[in-house]
Each structure stands twice: as C-alpha cells, then as structure tokens.
Amino acid sequence: MSGFMHILGFIVFPYIALTIFVLGHAWRYVTDWKRWNAASSQFLHKDSLKGGITIFHWGALLTLLGHAGGMLIPQRIYDVFGVNAAAHNFMAHWAGLVAGVLMIVGVIWLLVRRTRQDRISANTTIHDWVLLVMLLIVSGLGLYNVVFTHYDVLYSVAPWIRSIVVLAPNPALMAPVPVSYKLHILSAFVLLAYSPFTRLVHIWSAPVTYLYRSYVIFRKLPGTKGA
C-alpha cells in the first residue's frame, strides 16, 4: 500500500465512516423514526427464523463484546489483573473462533431463509440483502484471520483503533498488519457507515428494561373489582 493510500485507508476513511455513522443515525432518527426497528419477519415465517436468528445474535453480541473488550482496553490494564499478552491472545483466539462460527452459520441461515421462503423474499428489500451479505463478508474475513492468519493485534491494530477513538490517529501502527486484517477492518468501517440506513438501528433500541421490568404487566388495581 502506498503512503497516500495508507493515510486514506487508516485516517481519512475511518473518520468519514464514523461521521456518516453518527450523523446518519441522527438523520434517520429524526426523519424515519416510524421504521426505527428490527423489521421483524417473524409473522411471515416463524419456523425458519428461530434457529438462525438466535445463533446469529449470540455470535454478533459476543463479537461486539470481544472487540470492545479486546481492542479498546489497553494490554497494560490486562497486565495489572494478571492477564498477560499470551493469555489474552489465547482467550481472544478461542472466543473469536466460537463467535465467528456462530455469526457465519447464523447469517448464512438467514440469507438462505430469505431465498427459500417466497413470502419473505417478496418482503426483502435491497438493503436487507446488502446488509446480510456485508455481515457475511466482515465476519468471514474476521474468522479467516482467526483461523489462518494469527497476527498479534494487541500492539498494532488495538492501539491504532484507540488512536482513532482519541482523535490522535497513528496509521504507522497499521503498516505491518497483514492484508486480510486490513480488509476486515476496512469492510467493518463500510458496514458502520452503512448501518444507519438499515435495520441495524434496532441495536440502539435494545429492550434492556425487559431484564428488570415487572413480569405481570396487566393487573387489577387493589381495591377494585377488575374486569
């Protein structure tokens, strides 16, 4: 990669993607709040959904958690708690393998389901297809790296992503990184920039209150006869 392309890829492009991500969500929320949801297809065909959607979401949530914990928290913090780089890499490898396999099996299931069920294909937009294919590409490249490339990201990709987050980009950290990792990262930024225009906005409206809300939601008021 030439110096110019490297700066474009690992400074300019990430910030363009993050800007679209933030402004895109704000724009979508203001202009299209009625469609700010997961666009459930459960009522069109339930049986084909259950397995794939569950496997996929376990993989996706584990992946998000793993990336946040592994990339945004510096290795020196792990060292304080007695987790050295070798142990960290070992955990990341196996957790990444499980999460990656779950995500890919899940996303292929969801894609196949949309091609096989006529009612669902008829209700699938181009954004739905593109989103699932992009999820397949990003997670496929991620799993490829876990299985075949084994590059140590703790002192390269991880500090680079933190340098982007704290607005002090250091693209030199990405120079020695293998091309399959670069493709994974660049495709993930494309997905981030695209996400505000898809059903992925539902991630920001996760019903976390379900975890602690009252189980009985309809009951008669004390002292009344009720229905």
Ligand code: HEM
């Ligand atoms: C934060 C917690 C999350 C919750 C509560 C959640 C919930 C849901 C629900 C209810 C659906 C609709 C299922 C149906 O058709 O009935 C859905 C679909 C979907 N979710 Fe999530 N989700 C979460 C996180 C994520 C994440 C992190 C991703 C990916 C990065 C994701 C990607 C998708 C996709 C692609 C679909 C559509 C699948 C299809 O119909 O083909 N979700 N989600």
